[in-house]
Amino acid sequence: MQQALTDLWFGFGVALTPENLMWCIYGVLIGNLIGVLPGMGAMTTLSMLLPLTYVISPVPATLFLAGVFYGSQYGGAISAILLNLPSHPPHAVACIDGYPLTQAGRGGAALGVAMMSSFFATFVGILLMIFLSPLLVSVAFKFGPADIFAIMMVGLIAGATTSRASPLKGIAMTLVGLLLGLVGTDVTSGAMRYTFGVSELSEGIELGALCMGLFGVADFLTSVNRTSVSTMRAKMSMKDMRPTRAELRQAFWPMVRGTGVGSIFGAMPGTGPTITTFLAYALERKVAKDPSRFGHGAIEGVAAPEAASHAKTQVDFIPTMSLGIPGDPLMALLLGGLIIKGLQPGPQLITEHPDVFWGLIASFFIGNFLLVLLNVPLIGVWVRMLRVPYKYLYPAALFFIAIGVYSTRSSLFEVGMVAFIGVIGAVFLTLRFPIAPVVLGFVLGPMIEENFRRAMLLSSGKLQVFVDRPISATFLGIAALLVLVQLYGYIKSVRVLRPSRQVSAIAG
Amino acid sequence: MLSSEARDRVGAGLCMAVGAAAIVLARGYGIGTPRDMGAGFVPVAIGALLLVVGLCIFLTAKPREGAPSSPTGHHGHAKGGPDLRGFACVLGGLVSFMLLGTWGGLVPASFVSVFIAAMGDRDSTVRGAAILAAALTLVAVVVFFYLLSLQMPLFRWG
Numbered sequence: 001m002q003q004a005l006t007d008l009w010f011g012f013g014v015a016l017t018p019e020n021l022m023w024c025i026y027g028v029l030i031g032n033l034i035g036v037l038p039g040m041g042a043m044t045t046l047s048m049l050l051p052l053t054y055v056i057s058p059v060p061a062t063l064f065l066a067g068v069f070y071g072s073q074y075g076g077a078i079s080a081i082l083l084n085l086p087s088h089p090p091h092a093v094a095c096i097d098g099y100p101l102t103q104a105g106r107g108g109a110a111l112g113v114a115m116m117s118s119f120f121a122t123f124v125g126i127l128l129m130i131f132l133s134p135l136l137v138s139v140a141f142k143f144g145p146a147d148i149f150a151i152m153m154v155g156l157i158a159g160a161t162t163s164r165a166s167p168l169k170g171i172a173m174t175l176v177g178l179l180l181g182l183v184g185t186d187v188t189s190g191a192m193r194y195t196f197g198v199s200e201l202s203e204g205i206e207l208g209a210l211c212m213g214l215f216g217v218a219d220f221l222t223s224v225n226r227t228s229v230s231t232m233r234a235k236m237s238m239k240d241m242r243p244t245r246a247e248l249r250q251a252f253w254p255m256v257r258g259t260g261v262g263s264i265f266g267a268m269p270g271t272g273p274t275i276t277t278f279l280a281y282a283l284e285r286k287v288a289k290d291p292s293r294f295g296h297g298a299i300e301g302v303a304a305p306e307a308a309s310h311a312k313t314q315v316d317f318i319p320t321m322s323l324g325i326p327g328d329p330l331m332a333l334l335l336g337g338l339i340i341k342g343l344q345p346g347p348q349l350i351t352e353h354p355d356v357f358w359g360l361i362a363s364f365f366i367g368n369f370l371l372v373l374l375n376v377p378l379i380g381v382w383v384r385m386l387r388v389p390y391k392y393l394y395p396a397a398l399f400f401i402a403i404g405v406y407s408t409r410s411s412l413f414e415v416g417m418v419a420f421i422g423v424i425g426a427v428f429l430t431l432r433f434p435i436a437p438v439v440l441g442f443v444l445g446p447m448i449e450e451n452f453r454r455a456m457l458l459s460s461g462k463l464q465v466f467v468d469r470p471i472s473a474t475f476l477g478i479a480a481l482l483v484l485v486q487l488y489g490y491i492k493s494v495r496v497l498r499p500s501r502q503v504s505a506i507a508g
Numbered sequence: 509m510l511s512s513e514a515r516d517r518v519g520a521g522l523c524m525a526v527g528a529a530a531i532v533l534a535r536g537y538g539i540g541t542p543r544d545m546g547a548g549f550v551p552v553a554i555g556a557l558l559l560v561v562g563l564c565i566f567l568t569a570k571p572r573e574g575a576p577s578s579p580t581g582h583h584g585h586a587k588g589g590p591d592l593r594g595f596a597c598v599l600g601g602l603v604s605f606m607l608l609g610t611w612g613g614l615v616p617a618s619f620v621s622v623f624i625a626a627m628g629d630r631d632s633t634v635r636g637a638a639i640l641a642a643a644l645t646l647v648a649v650v651v652f653f654y655l656l657s658l659q660m661p662l663f664r665w666g
Binding site: 171176178182191194217221223394399402403406416418423428430432433449452 | 522523545555591609648
C-alpha cells in the first residue's frame, strides 16, 4: 500500500504537467458535451476523435481518451434522464426512473442525485483501484469461460426481470436481443447468420443504431403529436433543481449499494457497465419497501445504477490496463488506441510505463472533480433544454441521431437501420413490451455464446461443468434463485386474481 | 385501441413468430453437438426458448386490473395507435437523410431531413421548420464536418 501511495503521488506529478492537464481537460469537456447531445454516443465520439491522438504522445493521448470516456458518461446521464435518450447503453436503465422524474418536474433533482452518485462512486472506485490492483489481477485469472457464462446468465435474468411488465415479457425481450446480437458473422465458424445476404450486416447490427432506434426513434414515432404539452413546459425554479433532503436520504443507501455492485463487477472480466447497471437496479427493486414505485420515478432507480456504472468504469480500467481484457466495446476502443501508440496493455504496462498507468489514475481524480464543477452549476442550463418546444426538440434530436449513427461506420445504411429498428421498437412500445432488456441481450449475446462454446470445448460437451466449478455453480444458483423468486411472486398475484374471476363468473 | 389482453396476445404471437423464424433460418447453419458446436446451435436454442416463452405469454394473457402502465413511463402517451402524420414524418426524415446523403451531400440531406421531420408536428409551421432546418444544417457543417471531420461531402452530384 505504501508503494501504491508513492506511485499515486508520482502519477499526480505526471497528470498535472501543463500539456497533460490540458488534454485531460479537453477530453473531459468534449466528452461531457457529446454525452449530452442525444444520438452521439461515446463510441461514436471516441471513434471520430481517435485519429486526433495519433499525433500526440502516449500519456496525453491516454488521458484525453479516458477523459472523453467518462466525461460522456456524466453527459449521457443528462440526456437519459431529461430526454429519455440514452446515448450510452448503461444509461438505458437511468431512463426508466429518470424520465418519469423529469415529467414530474423533478428532473433537475434527479440529475443532482445522479451527479452525486457518480462522483461518490468514482471516488470509491479510484480508491479501490489503487489499493486492490494486485489482488484483483490474481482473482481475475481464476475465472474460466464456464464462470463467465454463469455470471452473464445472472446478469441476463436480473435484467429480464427488472421491467415493470411481467418477467416473462422481460425474458422474451432479452431473447429477442440475444437473437439480434447473433446477426452477422459468427466469429468461430465464419458463417454469416441472419444477414439475408446484406453485406452491411456482416459485422452485425451496430450498437448505436440499436440503442438510438429502440429508445430515441421509437419514442419519437409514438410520441409526436401525443405528448402532453404541460409536462414539457413545467416551470423550473432554482429550488426545483436541488434534490430535497428527503430525496437525498432516499438516495444515499442505493448509492452505496450501487457502488458496491459496480466495484465487485468491475473486477470481473467479461462484464460491462450495462449488466452492472441492470443488476444494481434489480437489487434496489428487491430491497425496496415499495417496489411498485420503480418505473414511475423512484429516485433510487437513478442513484444506484449511476453509482454502479461509474464505480464499474473506474474499477474496469484495471483488467483493461493490466490484463488487456476490455469489459465493453468502449474499453476495447481505448485499448485499440493504446496499442496504436505502441503501448501493450498487460501486466507489464504498470512496470514498463508507470507514467501512463499512474498518470491515468491521477487524471481520474482531476477529471471527475472538473466534471462535477462543470455540471452542477450547469444543471439549470441542461434543464432549460426542456423548455425548447418539443416540435423543435425532436427533429433536432433525430438529426443528431442520424449523423451519429452514420458516423459509426460512415454508412448511410445505418440510418436506414436505425429507422427500421425504430419501427420495431415502436411496435413493442405500443404492445407494452419492455425494450431495455433487448439492449442487454444484444450486448451480452455474442459473449455468452463464445463463453458457452469454450466451456463446452474444455469440458468435452459435458454440461455438468457449470455445476462442478464452484464459481459457476454459485452464480447459477443465484440465477435460479432469481427465477424462483419471480415465479413465486407471479403465482401469488395470480392467486389473488382468481377469486375475483370466480365472482364475476358467478355474477355474469 | 387494444385491450391489455389482446396486446399480450399479439406481442406473444410476434415473439413466437420470431422464434420460429430464427429456428427455421438457422437450420442451414449446421447445429452440431454441444462438444462441437456449429454456427446454428445457439441460434436454434434461443429461437426455441423464445417460442416457448412466447407461448407462455400467450396462454397467460389476462385482463389486467387497475390502470394500464405506460410503456416508458410517459404520461398521456399513445392513446390508441401512434399518430400517422408524426410517424410518417419521422420515418420520412430518416429516409430522406439516407437518400439525399447518397445523392446530394450533407447540406441537402440535413436540411430536407430536418424539415420533413419537423413538419410531423401539427403545431409546426413551414417557416418554423425551415428555420430549424437551416440552423441544424449550419451546425452540421461547422461542428460535424469541419470540427469533427465527418465523412460525408457537403455536396455530392450523382
